[in-house]
Structures are given as structure tokens and as C-alpha cells.
Amino acid sequence: MLVSKSMSKMVFSISAKSSLSKAITLQQKCQVNMFPVLDKGKLVGVLTDHDIQRASISDKIPLDTHEAIDIVSKVPVREVMTPNPITIPQDYTVGEAAKILLRNKIAGAPVLDTDGHVIGVLTRSDVLRVMILLTGINKKSFQYALRVKDQPESISQIVHVMRDHGCRFASLLISYHGVPAGSRDVYIRVYDIKDDVATKLIHKLNEIATVHYVVDTISEERRIIIE
Structure with a gap:
């Protein structure tokens, strides 16, 4: 089964210039663990829940609540995202994609079309869903x-x-x-x-x-x- 037929097609992306607070709000609203990060329509990174958690306990975020709120509204996604993300071509099989996820110890990756545009995200849940169908x-x-x-x-x-x-x-x-x-x-x-x-x-x-x-x-x- 091809990745293009198995991926999550409803992709929520975020701009590299967006604030961390906007990313946190979007994550809570969309209930997803990873966002493709775009700059002028080009994929430049991914923002995962792990990235957000890591940023939240970094030196950038102080203990004072009011100051923390002010800072997360200013910290851009670009500073906390994972750059140069691993991607999966749309014409890969789910088996080939699963090997990529397993080898790199990641929970998901953006899916690109032949022009390099993000058209979806393949996650472990998508892979498990295919496994259930095939078995x-x-x-x-x-x-x-x-x-x-x-x-x-x-x-x-x-x-x-x-x-x-x-x-x-x-x-x-x-x-x-x-x-x-x-x-x-x-x-x-x-x-x-x-x-x-x-x-x-x-x-x-x-x-x-x-x-x-x-x-x-x-x-x-x-x-x-x-x-």
C-alpha cells in the first residue's frame, strides 16, 4: 500500500515566523503531535510536542508566569523547531516508510509530492492502521x-x-x-x-x-x- 493512500491528508502547518504561543494553542486545538513548519510555502522544519516541551523548560522561559506568557508570545517557531526534517516520498510503500520511522526513531514525518510540496503526514498510527487492514x-x-x-x-x-x-x-x-x-x-x-x-x-x-x-x-x- 502506498503512502499517498495511507497518510493523514488533513495537514495542519505553521509558519516559521509564528510565535510559540500560537503553536501551543494550535496544538491543543488540533490535537496533533507534529506540525510541518513552512517558510514561504517551503518546508523548513517540523514542530513536535517534544520540541514544545523542551522549549518550555529551557532558559528562554522563566519561572515567573506573567513573564513566561510574554516570552512565549515572542519566541518564534523557527527557534524551537527541528530543522532539516526527515521526509517521506508519496510513492513509497508504507513498509518502506515504516523502516524510515523505525531507523530514525521518530513518530512521524511529512509526506512530499514530486515537486517537494507537503501533502500529508505519515504517523505511527497510520502505519498501524495499514497493518490492521493488511493482516x-x-x-x-x-x-x-x-x-x-x-x-x-x-x-x-x-x-x-x-x-x-x-x-x-x-x-x-x-x-x-x-x-x-x-x-x-x-x-x-x-x-x-x-x-x-x-x-x-x-x-x-x-x-x-x-x-x-x-x-x-x-x-x-x-x-x-x-x-
């Missing part, structure tokens, strides 16, 4: 976690067995993380099967793979089926 976890289902041989036919065999048992597929994910060489882990989410079929299916799948667990979210109470 099919929002649909009541059974998730089977299996370890199979890293061979071309291994997954097709599993799919064939599940189809024979009337399964409909919500998602299929593959991981090599922490898996021994020559193997891979497969996570398949299926629905439209009854409880007894889901249990019988474990035995069939164990003939061609190793079933680690099955999570049932179809029942009234979530449960893990252990065989």
Missing part, C-alpha cells in the same frame, strides 16, 4: 501460525488443504525472522469455517507443516487453540 485482524477469523520448508510448493500445499476444508482467506503473511535456515513461518487468517473444522484442520496441516498455534477471534471470547 485482516479486523475480521473475525482463525489465524494459523505454521512453520514450513522454504520450498516453492510448501505454501500452495497449505492453501490447498485449507480450501478443501471450505476456508476463505483474509490474509497470508510470510516471515523469515528468527527462523532456521531452510524454513519460513507462515501466518494465515481464514474465516467461514466452524469450530470443529478449525480443530480438524490442525491435524491435516501438521502432516505437511508444523502448527505453532491457532488464534480464534470468531468466538465470543478470544482464545488460543492448542493441539
Whole structure:
């Protein structure tokens, strides 16, 4: 899924010349944790809640309340923002963007179009929303976690067995993380099967793979089926 289809398109930006007090008011009103900072329409930085908190406890803000109010009305955003921000191209996949956020330990980044204009912001919440969609976890289902041989036919065999048992597929994910060489882990989410079929299916799948667990979210109470 592309970033352009997953980002938060309602972008609240602020001018680099605006005061810190205006930024604080805007943050409280908009309930967002990061603003792109613009100067003559060009992205020059980002202002995060962390930047605001850091500025509020700096030497620029005295302990006297009245003096503090006067100063925050004069301190420009440019002085407290994070300059040269990390950005994400609109045509990146969400997976590529997630790697950028994780590698740089940031909670979000502005999204730029091909002309370098800010068109949105991608946050951790946006990434998690995509993960929920792609994994099919929002649909009541059974998730089977299996370890199979890293061979071309291994997954097709599993799919064939599940189809024979009337399964409909919500998602299929593959991981090599922490898996021994020559193997891979497969996570398949299926629905439209009854409880007894889901249990019988474990035995069939164990003939061609190793079933680690099955999570049932179809029942009234979530449960893990252990065989």
C-alpha cells in the first residue's frame, strides 16, 4: 500500500515566523503531535510536542508566569523547531516508510509530492492502521501460525488443504525472522469455517507443516487453540 493512500491528508502547518504561543494553542486545538513548519510555502522544519516541551523548560522561559506568557508570545517557531526534517516520498510503500520511522526513531514525518510540496503526514498510527487492514485482524477469523520448508510448493500445499476444508482467506503473511535456515513461518487468517473444522484442520496441516498455534477471534471470547 502506498503512502499517498495511507497518510493523514488533513495537514495542519505553521509558519516559521509564528510565535510559540500560537503553536501551543494550535496544538491543543488540533490535537496533533507534529506540525510541518513552512517558510514561504517551503518546508523548513517540523514542530513536535517534544520540541514544545523542551522549549518550555529551557532558559528562554522563566519561572515567573506573567513573564513566561510574554516570552512565549515572542519566541518564534523557527527557534524551537527541528530543522532539516526527515521526509517521506508519496510513492513509497508504507513498509518502506515504516523502516524510515523505525531507523530514525521518530513518530512521524511529512509526506512530499514530486515537486517537494507537503501533502500529508505519515504517523505511527497510520502505519498501524495499514497493518490492521493488511493482516485482516479486523475480521473475525482463525489465524494459523505454521512453520514450513522454504520450498516453492510448501505454501500452495497449505492453501490447498485449507480450501478443501471450505476456508476463505483474509490474509497470508510470510516471515523469515528468527527462523532456521531452510524454513519460513507462515501466518494465515481464514474465516467461514466452524469450530470443529478449525480443530480438524490442525491435524491435516501438521502432516505437511508444523502448527505453532491457532488464534480464534470468531468466538465470543478470544482464545488460543492448542493441539
